[in-house]
Amino acid sequence: MSDDAPLSTSFGDWQTAGFDAGACPVRNVLDRIGDKWTTLTLAALAARPRRFSELHRIMPDISKRMLTQTLRDLERDGLATRHVFPTKPPSVEYRLSPLGRSVLHPLAGLIGWAEQNFAAITEARRRYDTMRTGPPAEEEAT
Amino acid sequence: MSDDAPLSTSFGDWQTAGFDAGACPVRNVLDRIGDKWTTLTLAALAARPRRFSELHRIMPDISKRMLTQTLRDLERDGLATRHVFPTKPPSVEYRLSPLGRSVLHPLAGLIGWAEQNFAAITEARRRYDTMRTGPPAEEEAT
DNA sequence: CGGGATCCAGAACGATACTG
DNA sequence: CAGTATCGTTCTGGATCCCG
Numbered sequence: 001m002s003d004d005a006p007l008s009t010s011f012g013d014w015q016t017a018g019f020d021a022g023a024c025p026v027r028n029v030l031d032r033i034g035d036k037w038t039t040l041t042l043a044a045l046a047a048r049p050r051r052f053s054e055l056h057r058i059m060p061d062i063s064k065r066m067l068t069q070t071l072r073d074l075e076r077d078g079l080a081t082r083h084v085f086p087t088k089p090p091s092v093e094y095r096l097s098p099l100g101r102s103v104l105h106p107l108a109g110l111i112g113w114a115e116q117n118f119a120a121i122t123e124a125r126r127r128y129d130t131m132r133t134g135p136p137a138e139e140e141a142t
Numbered sequence: 143m144s145d146d147a148p149l150s151t152s153f154g155d156w157q158t159a160g161f162d163a164g165a166c167p168v169r170n171v172l173d174r175i176g177d178k179w180t181t182l183t184l185a186a187l188a189a190r191p192r193r194f195s196e197l198h199r200i201m202p203d204i205s206k207r208m209l210t211q212t213l214r215d216l217e218r219d220g221l222a223t224r225h226v227f228p229t230k231p232p233s234v235e236y237r238l239s240p241l242g243r244s245v246l247h248p249l250a251g252l253i254g255w256a257e258q259n260f261a262a263i264t265e266a267r268r269r270y271d272t273m274r275t276g277p278p279a280e281e282e283a284t
Numbered sequence: 285c286g287g288g289a290t291c292c293a294g295a296a297c298g299a300t301a302c303t304g
Numbered sequence: 305c306a307g308t309a310t311c312g313t314t315c316t317g318g319a320t321c322c323c324g
Contacts, residue, residue, distance in 0.1 A: 025256040025257045025260030025263075026181065026253050026256050026257070027182075028256070028260065028263070029252070029255070029256035029259075029260070029263070030175065030176060030181055030252070030256070031176070033172065033175070033176060033252065034172060034173070034175060034176010034177060035176060035316085035317095036316080036317075037317095039168065039172055051285090051286090052285075052286055052287080053285065053286080062317095062318095063317070063318050063319070064286080064287070065287085065288090065289095065317075065318070065319085065320095066316090066317060066318075067287095068286080068287055068288080069317090072287095075270065076266065076267055076270040076271070077263045077266055077267055078262060078263060078265075078266025078267070078269075078270075079263075084286090087285090088285095089285045089286085090285060090286060090324080091285065091286080092285080092286060092287090099259060099262055099263075099266070102255070102259070103255055103259075105251075105255075106248075106251035106252040106254065106255040107252065109247075109248035109251040109252070110171070110172070110175065110248040110249065110251070110252055111168050112248065113171070113244070113245055113247075113248040114167040114168050114170070114171035114172070115167045115168070117171075117241060117244065117245070118167030118170065118171070120220060120241055121170070121171070121219045121220060121221075121241075123220070124218065124219055124220025124241070125218055125219055125220070127220075128217065128218040128220075129218070177296085178296080178297075193305085193306090194305070194306055194307075195305065195306075198306095203298095204298095205297075205298050205299070206299095206306080206307070206308095207297080207298070207299085207307095207308085207309095208296090208297065208298075209307095210306080210307060210308080211297095226306095229305090230305095231305045231306085232304085232305060232306060232307090233305065233306080234305080234306060234307085285324100286323105286324090287322100287323090287324090288321105288322085288323080288324105289320100289321085289322080289323100290319100290320085290321085290322100291318105291319085291320085291321105292317105292318090292319085292320105293316105293317095293318085293319105294315100294316085294317090294318100295314100295315085295316075295317095296313100296314080296315070296316085297312105297313085297314075297315085298311105298312090298313080298314095299310105299311085299312085299313100300309105300310085300311085300312105301308100301309085301310085301311105302307105302308080302309080302310100303306100303307085303308075303309100304305100304306090304307085304308105
């Protein structure tokens with residue numbers, strides 16, 4: 001079983017071909033996924049549609065500004081839809097679009113990896129930091 | 143399409159349970175994946191080990207400062223290893239660790255999704271912007 | 285309640301200069 | 305070649321006020 005070179009999709013081409021950050025699908029998506037609240041918001045919307053204040057209750061440490069912005073970005077990218085109910089105090093509901101729902105799966109892969117390997121990362125991080133602080137003249141050779 | 147709830151790993155718990163950003167594996171990993179150069183660097187290291195200047199040649203628009211920092215972070219998290227060859231002009235080689243290689247697979251899932259759905263995202267984005275700014279004149283599009 | 289507008293602190297990043 | 309140190313800029317995100 002050879003190593004399947006998972007990045008041998010066309011993503012591998014950016015290094016050989018030209019590479020425009022603006023036109024790069026990966027960067028475009030990763031910039032969104034990577035920002036502070038998108039993934040959490042996606043997760044919050046995964047179970048069921050949520051109202052604005054409901055989302056805010058779920059993620060207490062997000063500001064209204066950022067929640068709005070995150071939702072707008074999701075909407076703009078077609079990952080979520082916004083539904084306004086003209087009740088007396090207006091209520092707005094957000095729900096994932098099929099496209100938004102489809103991203104949950106690959107995202108779950110990464111999340112699963114994160115959870116499975118977080119201990120290893122933490123340990124590596126601790127060791128690295130210890131090495132920097134602890135033994136002075138530590139050298140490696142191969 | 144048993145696409146039920148892919149985020150129903152323990153990640154779903156953060157919303158019900160307490161949630162400490164520092165201790166959250168997902169946020170920890172996503173913060174790294176999401177930053178500007180980590181994913182590209184991982185991809186560049188995927189095929190084979192690379193030297194510092196080789197990486198810089200592959201990613202011309204990264205500054206030495208950021209390349210160094212990105213590599214240090216990868217090393218710190220145990221995703222990559224650094225090997226110094228005491229040649230006359232010192233040469234340093236970076237290669238993925240098994241842990242680093244293991245992240246390529248879930249990452250490829252996300253990358254694949256990005257590539258498959260980028261057209262839809264771009265279209266949704268264009269439609270949203272058109273609706274919002276309404277009028278004709280749209281300046282340049284990268 | 286939902287969300288736009290403004291201001292501001294801090295983090296991220298790039299450019300440059302210097303070192304071994 | 306492979307970095308480190310410093311500076312300045314840009315970008316992000318939180319706080320606050322306001323409005324429908």
